[in-house]
Amino acid sequence: VMVASSFKTNAEIFSSPLSLPTHFSTANLEKVWTETNFVRYLANSVGITAASVALILMFSTLAGYAIARYRFRLSSLVLMFFLSGMTVPLKLAIIPLFIQLDTLGLVDSYFGLVLVYVAMGIPSAVFIMTGFLRTLPRELEESARMDGASELRIMWSIMLPLARPALVIVAIQNAVPIWNDFFFPLVLITSDNLKTLPQGLTVFVGEFTTDWGVLFTGLTLAALPITVLYIVLSKQFISGITQGAVK
Known part of the structure; x- marks a missing residue:
């Protein structure tokens, strides 16, 4: 419906919302490109999502590997510390979070927004990585140590592959909500050149009228990159789910 509506006029959308367009028009697409800073919003969303997911993968892999593969007295306590972050939604602490970021000068900046997303994603990512890494046989790393491999080499060349x-599950699980997030950019970003795609598309939502055809076009374009990402990684995603179920 959303894709079909992106080729319709507002009159067609209201008269026959579920039907295919009588004629395909690119007027809505042209309006999105000419009347908004769409390319800038798209680049911002791509950069913020990529940076956030990369940092989440890096920190959660290191933490999960240490908890899963090394035996130390406080390993369970450290894991519980990370899991406690899943119990309280970060949105409940938006006021103190905003004050803290404002004090640090991180409001209306890419880094401040990425920092929030990393804090949101790490708890569940550590949980997933720890659970998966614990299922890998210890004989692999023991034989690698006997061959003289360093700890970094074991993790990078044996365990990570x-x-x-x-890793794909963690990436998709975090990339989708970060890409679609509207709340935190709305609170933390004020400059137009720093806005993300969901925030930038609100220009078509007016107080009294809404250009639905253009809005649906923008939403279709916004959904396209994350849909392509899922299609590309779907094989690994399904493999990770089925392996976790079997193990």
């Missing part, structure tokens, strides 16, 4: 399905 085997943990690829878990």
